[in-house]
Amino acid sequence: MAHASTRFTVDRTVPGLMVKIGDYPLHHGGVGAIRSLGRLGVPMYAITEDRYTPAAASRYLHGRFVWPTTGREDPERLVDGLLRIGRRIGRPTVLIPTDEEAAVLIAEHADVLGDRFLFPRTPRGLSRRVASKQGLHELCIEHGIPSPRAVFPQTQEDIEDFAGYARFPVVAKNREAFQRRSRPAVNGTTRIADAAHLRRLAKAWGPRPGVILQEYLPREEAEDWVVHAYFDADSAALSMFTGVKVRSWPPHAGMTACAYVVGNPELAEMTAQFIKRIGFSGIVDLDWRYDRRDRRYKLLDFNPRMGAQFRLFENEAGVDVVRAQHLDLTGRAVPEAEQRDGHRFVVENIDLPAWLAYRRSGYTTPHVPDRPASTELAWLAADDLKPFFTMLARFVRPGAKHLWQMWRGRAGRHHDG
Template identity: 25%
Template structure:
């Protein structure tokens, strides 16, 4: 019996993409969730097994124990693949216990959490000579003066703990235009027990957002990588990718590999950079320490990161590979891109003709697959149900 792949979080298309990426290679995939609600990733024909476990946050100890109990029943250690930041944080906090029963690339407890926490990431980046946007912490001396003089309005109020902030406010940041709005945002964050800081906005439209997507082996060396460029995100300007292209940007390899190898990172990581439209310099914005939301695009250009992870973990690594050409292929999450386009056009940031022109590329879809259509039908059924439920309410 081969090692199974246990995928945490299948109510979002990242989990679905991980299941497909592994299932197509003949790997036995196990969809793990805390609820049947909106579990469309588990509807894939590539999902071999489905289990329900206690909630990772509300019943953390029971969740960890359920994972351990499952692994104990297997002939070989399963490979564990978290597909959401909140799952990742819990696994990272209990890494030493979990690693007794699962194969996981990361060996240093706390490192994954440090790179997804904006405060500790900022410190790590500064320590390793990577440029980050100017930041002022709320409790620093002369806070207001520094915001007005160093950061300037408009600026961003960002959380240290992004998953918790998003769960509370359904947005990644607060954008504020003056001191009054800043004080309101700080009060909102304080009321919700969210620690935040203030950061300068790096000038440039959403197409100035780039990514370095890489896998680092157990020696913390980059073995597989490519670079991408975001064209549109939702919510617009400060959201998740809805239309992204693979684009070769060699300087990102220099910046990204040096940093990740320098912090002794292992496994998959995606660094988001923003290119300053005035200076051309790249600033590190954030890191995704789990499979990215445009994983299917990476798969389509020849980098199957869930399978790369799986093969190294079972001791049979794939040959190193880098995509060092621009393939012109795009990731497209049509459902949210339609919402994004409406807002881009409404705010005058894009013309309809530009959007239409951008769509004439070979695409990697977030959910839809002709050979595996069921997840898309389950997704649409849930969305339509919610829509009618809201209207009735």
Template identity: 40%
Template sequence: MPSLNSGVPALIFRLDRNPFHHGSLGAVRSLGRAGVEVHAFTESPRVPLARSAYLHRPHPMPEPAAGSRQEADRAAVEALDRAGARIGRRAVLIPMDDRAALLAARLPPPVRSRFLQPEVAPELPERLADKAQLVSVCSEFGVSHPATEQPGSLTEVRRAVGRLGLPLIAKWSRPWHLPADSGLRSTTAVHSEAEALNLWERTAEAGCPLLLQRLLPGRPGADWFFHGCFGTDGRLLAGGTGRKELSWPVGAGLTAAGSWQPHTQLTRDAVRLAQRLGYRGILDLDFRWDADTGAYHLLDANPRPGAQFRLFTDDGGTDVVRALHLDLTGRPVADPRPVPGRLFVTENYAPVAALLTARGGRASRAPLPPAGGRRQIEAAWFAPDDLAPFLAMAARTVRRAGRLLAALPGGTARRRGGVRPASTAAPTQGVAPRSGGRLPAPPASRAPGPPSAPRSSPPGPEHAAERRHGEPLPGRPAPQPGRRGAAPPADGDVGRPTARARGTAGSRTETHRRPAESLAAGPTAAAPTPAATSRAAAGTRPPGARSAGRADAAGAPSAVSPADGPPRPSPTPTRAAPAPSSAPRSNTPETTGTSRKVSGDY
């Protein structure tokens, strides 16, 4: 592996607020393992990237601006300037999304002087990232591209649908302009004229033109990509061509699994395009094979590393990110030694994509160029020397899956201390109800029996704040300190040991887990009857009374022995007092994994 200049730090520059962006993690690990001091923009100190042992210091992303795009860009440049000042030395700047790449190319001179970047024309990254301008680039340089139209009215939308046929692909020319809460996707499959008309009517909301493109049928083996790093002299320093084995979403998404497959034609076309454009730096291109013509059409061009760039790590350990650092610091880059057949797998997408692809019965593969070599696997998240990001990703994935399941009709899972209530609400839009289209009927009424203590319902979002601050939920006794179920710490105390009740021989200091995500809302707890209230005050139970904290298989509360006695009040849980908001943030180094990390200014 070539020796990188460890005296020159690097800053991973990303503005897309996506905690599952595995490409940024790959860049941090690639440079960190080579001894480079790596900084990165992160959403918070608790996202998977911020937990990497190879990240020297996380820097806060600028908050999404409520004003114009110009104000948002100004805030991003100011955040980049602050990060450069904190680093204190010129650092290699590596944009990881399109908006960051476009801003990096147009930085004002005072900010640009803090970083090392490839010298390219300021407008060139936008010519590639803007999907409307890419159409003209392909036409100018003779690169195959699907038939694309940019309608200017509803009438032109109808004509374009008639010419291109259905289904077709709708793309927003500048997806980084889409509002975060709009629900608009950068690329959408359109199956009717009405869908195309509805999308065009949202052009003002999207902030960029709508493109309609002929659909090239997807099939296994038809999707390809190129990654390359072009040096200051325009020479291809590192990279290669790969084939998408699985994508997420299936058929038109990111690479869930891909393999390194040398493809002479695609490499030649990509290098020729980059050299004719005068491009310098890292370039990511996406192609799709057209079964009708046999041509490989360029679908997207990204002026920055793709998320799966670590697939193209050669036999000497060089990838496009390391090659860029070597070139910008004046060090030579060895000739690439490809590893054909190498695999890249994204653990949080590949299993589901494989299942859905198999169920969909995809068509036969396109013709493939010959490939050989040994088989290596590069995981997007799992790394034996850096486990924390993988564990954080897995925990977030499980929580997100739980929220999705809870949103399904009747999907609130049965929890300890209660039984899932029967739902009478209409099913969620787009989700089929159970029982052949009918909602589950409410349980039959039970015969009246002896009154019992009220059961508490599953906690809903309205109780999330009470859980975070250690207050008991309605209808539940307060948890005892030092035992499971005690109040979690405040946000500032997450992950820190919290003092428990001392003075007993068995007391000890425990470490809190992070507070759980808000659970699906449930019905409020039933109010106790007057008779039950009087018995509770007297500390007695009627014969045959049942406990509120357990449920048997039939859904009824389980019996409690009279020997249990009256319930005992629980003491109020104790926790460490949070630091005052005016206290200065800590920037002292802390040992994390194999590197020495400095906490970010959040």
């Protein structure tokens, strides 16, 4: 695609480091971050699972650090690993976490990491709290932000009580964004049809279920909205973008497959006020659902880091949230400009099955433009082809099998709200 011309200059003496914890090599968001700053001449480094990930193949990657992790390591070991990487880079470096584990690790070890790296500082415990489904729900109640009704069972007896009065269907999600010592109770977002289904699932959750049971917002009466933004040390928005999620995979439950930039001043203002109240600084990726039944936007998820689809959003000055963070942390102004309404973002390897599934269901999103003003692909870029072909090589055979298993075994049971 034709990228917007930039109206700013970056500090090319300050590199960026993409930080990921866990094994997910096909991550288009990491490739997007490498390209975003790399195209401006910023030296980009990345932590990769091995030498042959799409991120490792990017022409804009200055250096890679092969460091396979699981997310179950002791935090002290992960911090030591980051410090070793920082010493090898040899100069102050902007950290760009791509998952909750990395974002929380950086926030909770800011005193140790701050001498070598640049990153936004958040109040102690806040990143972990917003990444937690229970913590976020409590913050929403505290600050008057609409969110789906939810309960947090502590025992199997609590689940049995809930089964007796709940209005089904309901949604089950893992209470915490990640568990270092145990397997998650559910795989993603799971729609539960009735009390019998709940009791069957609960048998595997153990004596202390780590789940949230949440009100189901029917897709026929809802729209999925996303907000990506960057907030400075005073929790003021230096860049803010709103858009509509059109398709995800698995359908209505998983990763964004196709989305459009659509202006929504009301939602932007709600987000800005909420972030200001809780005092968060840094990049955010928020999932909201508009419930047509009561005409309210309800906050579903708060990711205290860049979202995989962040390249959907770039303003007319050429600023996205990753560029905004680098500019701000290096002491440069972040230029204001309008977002590119009508721009579309497509994740090639998952959008085709998602499109087929949504076409069969007849689901539509009213706010989507008739035709996109422009389109950006997650993987394919004319100036950086190797990540696309590396993705294909790793995805085609096991990826096709995985998509089929997800569709056969999970479609219809998952929902992201």
